[in-house]
Amino acid sequence: MRPVGRLLSGLRWPALLTVLAVALSGCGSYFTSPASVLAPAGPVAARQLSLIQISLYIMLGIFVIVIGLWGWAIIRYRARRNDTREVSRSTGDSRLEILWTVVPLLIVIYLTVLTVQTEFYLTREPNPATSLQVSVTGHQFFWQFQYPGLGISTVHNLYIPVGEKVNLTLTSADVIHSFWVPELGGKTDAIPGYHTYMWLEASRAGSYFGECAQFCGVGHYLMHMTVIALPPAQFQAWVKSMQKKTSSSSAWALEGTRLVAAR
Amino acid sequence: MAAIAERVGAQPKAHAQGYLMSWLTTADHKRIGIMYLLASTLFFVVGGLEALMIRIQLSHPGNTFVSPTLYDQLFTMHGTTMIFLAVMPLFIGFINCIVPLQIGARDVAFPRMNALSLWLFVLGGILLNSSWFLGGAPNAGWFNYAPISLTPFNPGPGIDFYDIGLQLAGIGTLMTGINFIATIINMRAPGMSLMRMPLFTWTTFVTSVLILFAFPPFTVNLFLLMFDRLMGANFFNIAKGGNVLLWQHLFWIFGHPEVYILILPAFGIISEVIATFSRKTLFGYDSMVLATIAIGFLAFTVWVHHMFVDGFGPYVNSLFAITTMAIAVPTGVKIFNWIFTMWGGKIKFTTAMLFATGFIPLFVIGGISGVMLAMAPADFQYNDSYFVVAHLHYVLIGGSLMGVLAGAYYWFPKITGRLLNETLGKWHFWLLMIGFNVTFFPMHFLGLLGMPRRVATYSAALGPAVAFWNLVSTIGAFILAISFLFFFYNLFKTLRSGERAGPDPWDGRALEWAISSPAPVYNFAQTPLIRGRDAWWVEKTEGDGRLRAAEAESADGQHHGIHMPSGSIYPFLIALGLMIAGYGAIFGLLLLVAIGLVLAFFSIHRMIVAEDPGEIVEPVGGDGE
Known part of the structure; x- marks a missing residue:
């Protein structure tokens, strides 16, 4: 113990603490990501x-x-040199x-x-009357979101209101995918022939990185999505604008619907 | 009987055969074990090179070293190769070489079935790997989930190679399990009661039982998939009433016990090595045996923890979380028993002992992350992320492979008669410890930072931290690879000019150290009498340092030769026939299927009905000298 004690007292503690503090402050960036x-x-x-x-x-x-x-x-x-200890017989x-x-x-x-x-x-399951319902469908290699009560459908971007529980019902149009938005919550698989279920809630506005976590084929690594959490008023505005676009039946919207249906 | 006796008096056939033929026909468990070790080492190198290519690809974001198409094949073949063709058969190699010696047996219960196991594994492995040159390797992961493994999503022959190759290798493994259950139950020398068996023999026994119950569901799964892919059946096709989760259940009902098939033999090896080099008997032998059996039982009760995110609901998830966490208890018992085996001992740090002691912290890390993964709601975050990749490599490398390497340094002298070089061994150990931790510890962080598994590359948008830890991991992988260069050079050098070992270089405790190195073809000149746990140690410390024969020499005072099973080419031909039929099935060539099956069934028939006189071998000297 004595050498250790000498080492402890001999160290220049303030200097060491400074180094440690610098290392710790730099540490943060090695443990952050958008997901x-x-x-x-x-x-x-x-x-x-x-x-x-x-x-x-x-x-x-x-x-x-x-x-x-x-x-x-x-x-x-x-074992040491000239070790004469008796070995324990336990x-x-x-x-x-x-x-x-x-x-x-x-x-x-x-x-x-x-x-x-x-x-x-x-x-x-949160109360369906007070929470937003979204049907999520995994496709090779994109996510489709349908808001059955609102008549809206999107691809890639999931819009949700801040501070409200969102009910997700998941399925897949082809192979098994897994819905993962790490900052909002863990995964649930989207399985063909099944409807699985999860809920999420965003506490603050922002966009959150999402991805497919279950290997689903050659484009698996590209199967990202973004969850965009808007304050409730802005979310309502987005819903209105989307409903207007959907009802306008533009050539783009029709083409999009056709492509999704063809999957 | 007289006719047989006359025939066996003839020259042993092996001497009349060529060198290659003697290996192709052998039924000697030691030679079969050596071939298992050789073949699985080659597959290990292949799997390792695949891992290096994966790490090069992931060294920085957006890399294009390999295409996504190739990447998917690489990670699939890396996992499949390492599990089915490297680590499991490495253990089977040691089991073959050592277990019959540890129980004082002449050979295994079914020597020719043992040869058939070997050839099915070797040829199945070759068939699977030949996919690289015959239309592309399998690309749906080692877990090969439906429906991505079905024809509409995967028309190429890769999945068929996976299916047929693993059927062949799997039948071989199943027969190994049956063989060693029969061997350990029936062929123990007099006095070797169950509770005197060395721990490696015990773990082999429990492993064999796991194989017996775990492989059939997997075989069924492979057949269902084969029917779907090759014959248009609809077991997994939801459009025709099939169910994709059927595959997952059957796969993990096999797959989780498989994990214990890969770790229990390592537990056995660690127990042998730690006791030997601490110069103490194993601490808490009874609880070690009970813990092994408990782990074996629990192994079949936890499979849904691989499927926590399938949405089965809180009751199912809670149940399987509880059973999974329960496994931590018997596993913890083992860890403490190993530590207390060293406690009060005189530990000699040979390379084998370094690997055995190094196993403990690495396996504890893997066990800890295992408990964390068992907590279903937390697993929603870990599942299919790099956190799982970190966990499974701490268990499979930090656990299983460390066990394999401890066994390699420990038993190499018994198998070959030569001692591996200790200096090179220590380089291997320290480089492996550094390389392994640098490769896999950062993967815990990568998982928590949101990196999913099996991505062909990742976006720079995931941030500098993800890129940084990936680069660190890749550097570690190369250190790990370099450590194995020391190992392979050591093997090569030792086989050419290694120090001769003598029968008992480590002052060992179990029976294999009582006979010469390498063991003579008949193992023991006379069946030994077992007088205690640590059978050989008992004779060295309380007896006269010689094994006692179980029976006195025969009444007429004459020494009789030893009756040994003779070799046969038919096990190889059966496996070859099934391999040919397999290629026929993959490429839809019915004629080839017919030729292969005819060869296989002809050979089975010949093997069963042909008279097998066996051989008489004269022992040279006694045991324990």
């Missing part, structure tokens, strides 16, 4: 992130204990074995409770 699970923008993603964080901290605690024991064993009990210790069966079991039970709570929260 980050770590930067939730709605209650679903926030709930998922908190589950990730709690489990990560518990797991880090376990890691430190296990690796501490492991490190102690390989350092303390390595073949087991039921108290220890019970300890490291029961403690992990309790941890797992705790994580299970959190898991089940979150699972039911995320799958509880």
